[in-house]
Amino acid sequence: MAQATLILTMPEQLWIQQLSTAHPETTFRVQAAVPGAETGFALVRIAGSDVTAVLEAMREHDQLTELTIAQRSEREATVHFETTAPLLLFSSQESGIPIELPIEIADGEATVEVTGSRERLAELAEQLEFFGLSYRIDSVSERLHQSQLLSERQLEIVVTAVDQGYYDTPRRCSLTDLAEHLGIAKSTCSETLHRAEEAIVKRFVEDLPGLDGAESLAEQLAAN
Template identity: 80%
Template sequence: MAQATLTLTMPEEVWIQQISTDYPESTFRVLAAVPGSETGFALVRIAGSAVPEVVEAMDDHPQLTELSLAQWSDNEATVHFETTAPLLMFSSRESGMPIELPVEIRDGEATIEVTGSRERLAELAEQLEHFGLQYRIEHVRERLHESQLLSERQLEVIAAAVEEGYYDTPRRSSLTELADHLGIAKSTCSETLHRAEEAIVKRFVEDLPNIDNDEPLEEQLAST
């Protein structure tokens, strides 16, 4: 499966873009969300120095048809609401790609994490564009279960190397001592460690945020 991190820019006509840019220091954290047939429902925690003003602006906005307070303080409020413009929820529903919660929105931008098949991610990109959501790719990679990264033997040797202090500075165990501890030849221990380290380092480098953000998501998925 592929895993992607996207930064979305909300359309100007949508309530969350208008209110979050009017109060750019406020943070909107979507804790739960569910789309209906024509509307969407969400539980959002708002934080910042202008919480009363933000809640008042939400209560007055025509795209929010219902709003109730679940928790309130001077600098934080949790609200449940219904909206006629749940573009992100609709994009998720139509593509069949669940968006991992919580989602944080600030100053008109939302950062989302999604994991699924390449086909579903490509469909999500199409739906985002369909609903007028511009997106910037922060990160995309193939996600494998950790058991697929190393063999059982490699896991055993790496775990022993860490436990015995082979990777400590200074080292508490030499390669010879580690091989003796495992009951294997020094050459076998060295080769197994090297292959495991190669897999781990390559995975680490793949995870670095070096994605070309100007390349469409569909093309990036095709190349991973």
């Protein structure tokens, strides 16, 4: 399974792009969303200094219907609404890739995390482009369970090393102490830790952001 973090730029004709760019200090956090036949429904938490103005603009926008305020304070509101332009939901539905919630939107951009097969993610990229949603890639990586990254024995030793304070600064446990606690030879403990650390560090470096945003999601999936 591959995991990708995308930064989407909303089309100018979309209500969320218009409102979030008009109020760039306001954040829209999508807590729940579901597509309908031709519309979409969402629960969104709005936070910022212009909440009143944002709510008034939402009530007046022709792409939003059935706006209901679930919670309200001076700088925050949670609203439920129906929209006639749920392009992100339609992209997700057509590609078979669920959008992981919550989604945060600010100043016309949405940060979206998705997980699925490389084929499905490539289909999502095509659907985003079809609906006019441009994007740049923050990261793409394989989503591995810890048991796939480390062997059972490596995991046991690393967890014990953390518990015993081997990785504390200053250390509360020496390599000799750790080996004695585990009941293994010092050389075996050292080699097993080194192999586990190698796997962890390499995975960490591979997951660092810095991918070329000019490449499409499909191209980066193929490259990996």
